Amino acid sequence: MIRVYNSLTKRKEDFTPLKEGEVRMYVCGPTVYDLSHIGHARSAVAFDVIYRYLKWKGYQVRYARNYTDIDDKIINRAREEGVPWEEIARRYIRAYDDDMRALGVEPPTYRPKATETIPQIIRFVEVLIEKGHAYTVEARDAEERGAKDVYYRVRSFPSYGKLSGKDIEELEAGARVEVDERKEDPLDFALWKASKKGEPSWESPWGRGRPGWHIECSAMSQSLLGETLDIHGGGKDLIFPHHENEIAQSEAATGKPFVRYWLHNGFVNINKEKMSKSLGNILTIRDVLRDYPAEAIRLFLLSSHYRSPIDYSPEALNEAEAALDRFYLTMERMERDWPDVVYKVVEDEELKAYLEPYTKVMDDDFNTAALIGLIYEKVNEANRLMDRASKEGADDEFKRVMPLMRRGFVELGRFLGLFYRSPEWYFEEKRKRISISEEEIEQMIRERDEARKRKDWKRADEIRAELFRKGIVLEDTPKGTVWRVK
RNA sequence: GGCGGCGUACCCAAGUGGCCUAAGGGGGAGGUCUGCAAAACCUCUAUUCGGCGGUUCGAAUCCGCCCGCCGCCUCCA
Numbered sequence: 001m002i003r004v005y006n007s008l009t010k011r012k013e014d015f016t017p018l019k020e021g022e023v024r025m026y027v028c029g030p031t032v033y034d035l036s037h038i039g040h041a042r043s044a045v046a047f048d049v050i051y052r053y054l055k056w057k058g059y060q061v062r063y064a065r066n067y068t069d070i071d072d073k074i075i076n077r078a079r080e081e082g083v084p085w086e087e088i089a090r091r092y093i094r095a096y097d098d099d100m101r102a103l104g105v106e107p108p109t110y111r112p113k114a115t116e117t118i119p120q121i122i123r124f125v126e127v128l129i130e131k132g133h134a135y136t137v138e139a140r141d142a143e144e145r146g147a148k149d150v151y152y153r154v155r156s157f158p159s160y161g162k163l164s165g166k167d168i169e170e171l172e173a174g175a176r177v178e179v180d181e182r183k184e185d186p187l188d189f190a191l192w193k194a195s196k197k198g199e200p201s202w203e204s205p206w207g208r209g210r211p212g213w214h215i216e217c218s219a220m221s222q223s224l225l226g227e228t229l230d231i232h233g234g235g236k237d238l239i240f241p242h243h244e245n246e247i248a249q250s251e252a253a254t255g256k257p258f259v260r261y262w263l264h265n266g267f268v269n270i271n272k273e274k275m276s277k278s279l280g281n282i283l284t285i286r287d288v289l290r291d292y293p294a295e296a297i298r299l300f301l302l303s304s305h306y307r308s309p310i311d312y313s314p315e316a317l318n319e320a321e322a323a324l325d326r327f328y329l330t331m332e333r334m335e336r337d338w339p340d341v342v343y344k345v346v347e348d349e350e351l352k353a354y355l356e357p358y359t360k361v362m363d364d365d366f367n368t369a370a371l372i373g374l375i376y377e378k379v380n381e382a383n384r385l386m387d388r389a390s391k392e393g394a395d396d397e398f399k400r401v402m403p404l405m406r407r408g409f410v411e412l413g414r415f416l417g418l419f420y421r422s423p424e425w426y427f428e429e430k431r432k433r434i435s436i437s438e439e440e441i442e443q444m445i446r447e448r449d450e451a452r453k454r455k456d457w458k459r460a461d462e463i464r465a466e467l468f469r470k471g472i473v474l475e476d477t478p479k480g481t482v483w484r485v486k
Numbered sequence: 487g488g489c490g491g492c493g494u495a496c497c498c499a500a501g502u503g504g505c506c507u508a509a510g511g512g513g514g515a516g517g518u519c520u521g522c523a524a525a526a527c528c529u530c531u532a533u534u535c536g537g538c539g540g541u542u543c544g545a546a547u548c549c550g551c552c553c554g555c556c557g558c559c560u561c562c563a
Contacts, residue, residue, distance in 0.1 A: 269557095305499090372510070384527065464524090
């Protein structure tokens with residue numbers, strides 16, 4: 001039984017999807033007006049693991065993650081650059097997709113765009129008006145005469161505030177939004193905005209206009225996944241007002257519960273501070289990808305629980321990379337030194353029993369941090385067993401356990417998106433980061449071997465030190481000298 | 487001001503009533519191996535979980551107060 005922390009009830013609950021064996025999940029994707037940062041990566045990776053884990057557990061999962069491709073920020077950006085807004089949206093959707101691919105994030109089942117959901121959005125707004133949850137007002141500065149804005153009537157939804165724990169009266173009192181006399185209530189939010197001159201617009205019953213931000217998620221999730229979702233995710237900062245408003249829209253329109261389990265991921269901080277444009281400490285996914293292997297970034301992100309804040313630092317990424325090296329070094333040793341043992345086929349039942357402790361921590365609110373801890377205990381154990389076997393020979397227990405371990409790593413890696421490569425592939429990738437050629441390295445190693453044969457330790461150590469400066473580590477093994485990237 | 491979260495070793499980070507006399511990674515000290523290293527392994531590095539009280543047979547885990555940090559309340563992953 002999977003248990004999840006539900007932001008709505010603020011408790012961990014047993015996870016039972018509405019329809020047995022099927023999970024419908026929706027996660028708020030990016031507004032595509034700029035390159036995505038490491039915080040977007042965290043959200044995407046966290047829900048990627050949840051998605052994969054649910055599938056791995058045997059659920060049939062339908063997962064939607066949207067692109068908000070129409071928004072003030074996109075329009076502003078287009079204006080600044082003097083290009084059509086569509087171009088901005090297209091450019092950053094592509095950039096986001098590239099980043100996700102680099103990070104090994106699986107594409108969701110559906111990737112809807114707001115601009116491709118306009119008819120559903122319009123229909124949704126109409127329903128809200130029909131049911132008395134929305135009203136139109138005369139638009140200001142509209143391009144088209146007589147065009148209307150549509151607002152959601154927050155007071156018409158009694159449980160408004162149930163997700164964010166906010167009290168409508170207190171929100172009212174502390175409202176920082178500028179007063180707009182056309183609105184019945186300062187808290188009312190836009191469902192549809194009449195477009196101004198030069199803005200993108202669509203035909204609607206209220207004249208040419210464009211959708212508000214919150215409505216697109218309600219409309220997209222409903223049209224793709226139905227009226228009640230099992231899981232809805234996003235960053236913690238979306239709880240209010242975005243997700244609160246989604247609930248108000250969807251539940252007012254359908255009369256049914258919108259979401260069974262609300263999941264929210266924590267932030268990536270830099271020096272304990274939230275990343276923000278104003279602080280100028282935004283770190284794009286690309287920035288980080290330039291300095292570290294994508295898998296190390298994933299390991300860093302998954303080494304903390306998804307709800308906790310994590311602090312980004314070069315040291316933290318270096319540690320993640322070192323830990324990954326350790327894993328692949330061990331895997332390499334297993335496959336290279338004990339091929340007859342580790343590749344032995346393991347029975348499904350046996351594997352299942354072996355993985356039990358691992359799935360137990362994942363079942364507990366997707367605790368990837370604890371899982372990674374367990375994996376590294378096994379890395380240690382694998383090395384210990386191999387140390388012993390190489391001295392005393394491989395006994396039956398060794399032959400039984402080693403294939404399970406190898407297979408276990410691979411299996412767990414399937415939903416973590418980690419530990420799934422061959423060691424050759426992993427180290428090959430690291431080699432791309434160094435400037436010295438393999439021929440040069442081999443040449444220097446041969447030279448060093450000569451020196452070693454002469455017992456010219458001084459010269460041998462010089463060569464080793466020189467390679468080290470170039471990012472190459474040498475290891476003298478009984479089978480000869482091997483090298484790898486630092 | 488309202489709402490929410492966090493504070494575990496030198497650093498990162500699990501654990502949230504008894505498997506904890508507290509995982510895992512990094513770092514440090516010593517050792518095995520080695521020409522010396524590296525890698526790997528072994529031992530050590532929190533009798534203690536921000537502080538003070540309380541509940542309990544039993545608390546890092548529950549409750550209260552205090553201290554410190556952070557987020558949301560406006561666009562935001």
